[in-house]
Each structure stands twice: as C-alpha cells, then as structure tokens.
Amino acid sequence: MDYQTAKKHIYQNMYMNLFIAIADDDIQKGIALIKEETTCDEPTAKCIWCDLKMDYGTKETNPIIKARENYQNEKLFQEYQYRKNAECPYCHSKNTKKISGLSKVGSVALWGVFAVGKVSKQWHCNNCGSEW
Numbered sequence: 001m002d003y004q005t006a007k008k009h010i011y012q013n014m015y016m017n018l019f020i021a022i023a024d025d026d027i028q029k030g031i032a033l034i035k036e037e038t039t040c041d042e043p044t045a046k047c048i049w050c051d052l053k054m055d056y057g058t059k060e061t062n063p064i065i066k067a068r069e070n071y072q073n074e075k076l077f078q079e080y081q082y083r084k085n086a087e088c089p090y091c092h093s094k095n096t097k098k099i100s101g102l103s104k105v106g107s108v109a110l111w112g113v114f115a116v117g118k119v120s121k122q123w124h125c126n127n128c129g130s131e132w
C-alpha cells in the first residue's frame with residue numbers, strides 16, 4: 001500500500017487500539033498497528049503516525065485522552081475535597097465527614113448523659129461506618 005491509500009484505510013477504520021497508542025504517545029505500538037493494518041513499510045507508517053498524532057492527539061479528537069482527563073480531574077477533585085478530612089483510624093479512608101455540632105446537641109437533649117459516648121465522637125467514616 002502506498003502512503004495515500006494506507007492513510008485513507010487507517011482513517012476510515014480508526015481502531016480503539018490506535019486511539020490508545022496516540023493517548024500513550026506510544027510510537028512503537030502505533031507504527032506496529034499501522035503496519036499490521038495496511039502492510040505498508042516503516043517510513044510510510046511513520047508518516048501516518050505523525051498525521052494521526054496531529055489529527056487525534058487532543059482531548060477533542062481522542063476519546064481516550066478525554067476519558068483519562070476526566071478521570072484525572074475527578075481524582076484531583078476528590079483529593080481536594082478530602083484533604084481536610086481526618087483519616088479513619090480503622091480502614092484509613094479519607095472519605096470521612098465531621099459529625100456536626102447540631103446533631104451532637106440533639107443527642108444530648110434527647111438522651112442526656114447516655115449520649116455522651118456519641119457526643120465525644122467527631123468523625124464518621126463513610127467507607128466503613130465507624131465513628132471516633
């Protein structure tokens with residue numbers, strides 16, 4: 001296959017593996033895939049790889065890059081959200097929340113001295129459900 005035919009063939013059948021190779025910037029894998037699909041030679045495959053990087057190298061054009069960026073953002077947001085939280089002493093999760101003062105007051109009013117045990121606890125773990 002010559003360059004034009006091979007490029008057309010690849011662009012018409014954009015394979016998920018190629019999107020992944022572009023997202024990884026894995027030139028060896030990309031060229032191997034192009035050669036496998038088109039049976040073109042190494043220099044031709046390299047040219048097509050460069051074209052692919054240009055055309056599918058951003059999150060707007062490459063669903064893998066977009067998915068990874070979303071995943072990264074979500075992780076960063078979670079880390080930010082949990083940064084001020086106490087770590088659970090039982091399961092070491094940071095998915096915890098502070099027990100609000102209001103619910104403590106309510107406990108005291110309703111249960112008096114028997115609620116003291118609960119009142120002294122400040123944190124609730126959303127992961128394992130323990131309080132401390």
Ligand SMILES: [Zn+2]
Pocket residue numbers: 088089090091092093125126127128129130
């Ligand atoms: Zn826990």
